[in-house]
Amino acid sequence: MNTDVNGFMNIIIFASGNGSNAENIIKYFNKKKYNINWLTVTNNKHAGVIEKVTKLGAKIKIISKNDLGEEIFIHSIIGLKPALIILAGFLLKIPENFIKNFNNRIINIHPSLLPKYGGKGMYGQFVHRKVIENKEIKSGITIHFVNEKYDEGKIIFQKDIEIKEPKTSDSLANQIHKLEMKYFPLIIEKLIS
Numbered sequence: 001m002n003t004d005v006n007g008f009m010n011i012i013i014f015a016s017g018n019g020s021n022a023e024n025i026i027k028y029f030n031k032k033k034y035n036i037n038w039l040t041v042t043n044n045k046h047a048g049v050i051e052k053v054t055k056l057g058a059k060i061k062i063i064s065k066n067d068l069g070e071e072i073f074i075h076s077i078i079g080l081k082p083a084l085i086i087l088a089g090f091l092l093k094i095p096e097n098f099i100k101n102f103n104n105r106i107i108n109i110h111p112s113l114l115p116k117y118g119g120k121g122m123y124g125q126f127v128h129r130k131v132i133e134n135k136e137i138k139s140g141i142t143i144h145f146v147n148e149k150y151d152e153g154k155i156i157f158q159k160d161i162e163i164k165e166p167k168t169s170d171s172l173a174n175q176i177h178k179l180e181m182k183y184f185p186l187i188i189e190k191l192i193s
Contacts, residue, residue: 008035009083009192013058014090015042019049021088021109021180026056028185039080043068043092069095077101083192087146088184091123096148106146107191108153109184111176113160114142118151128169128176138162139172141179143187157187 013022022040029036038058042049045062054060067073077085078101087094087108099106110118110127116136117127131139140160145153159179163172 008037010037010080012039012082012085015049015088016091017089019052023052110142113140128172
């Protein structure tokens with residue numbers, strides 16, 4: 001994987017929300033003494049992720065929706081030579097002209113067993129509500145490479161669980177969150193090793 005002259009690896013996390021996944025990932029690698037320069041990119045200047053990751057030493061870049069497809073932004077990311085770009089609760093679609101520069105280096109975590117319950121508008125509670133409505137007995141997480149279509153990139157890892165009683169979207173969300181916290185850092189570690 002790409003490292004700079006000092007042996008540091010650049011990893012970029014894109015996040016829009018409270019940042020629990022981003023925080024968990026950075027803490028995991030900090031404990032293991034990896035030499036990583038973290039950059040968190042967010043489209044939400046009020047996102048909880050900003051405070052969480054700056055406390056852990058990550059730099060922050062706040063962007064607009066339009067910035068994502070702009071050549072100047074894309075070239076700034078290319079210049080960092082990121083080992084990996086991680087989508088951790090990032091709600092904007094990554095444009096094709098961005099993706100083509102980072103083939104098999106952008107990953108996402110999705111709170112269902114893709115291809116079920118993926119696609120535009122399917123994130124967080126929207127996914128969990130559909131799973132419960134459809135009386136599924138299992139759900140889980142999918143970690144996948146990002147391509148130009150929502151949630152259709154090559155699957156890297158899936159982990160399923162039986163949905164526990166009471167079967168509500170909130171209880172399912174808690175189960176899925178535990179899976180994300182456990183497995184996302186482990187899969188990232190395999191990818192960068």
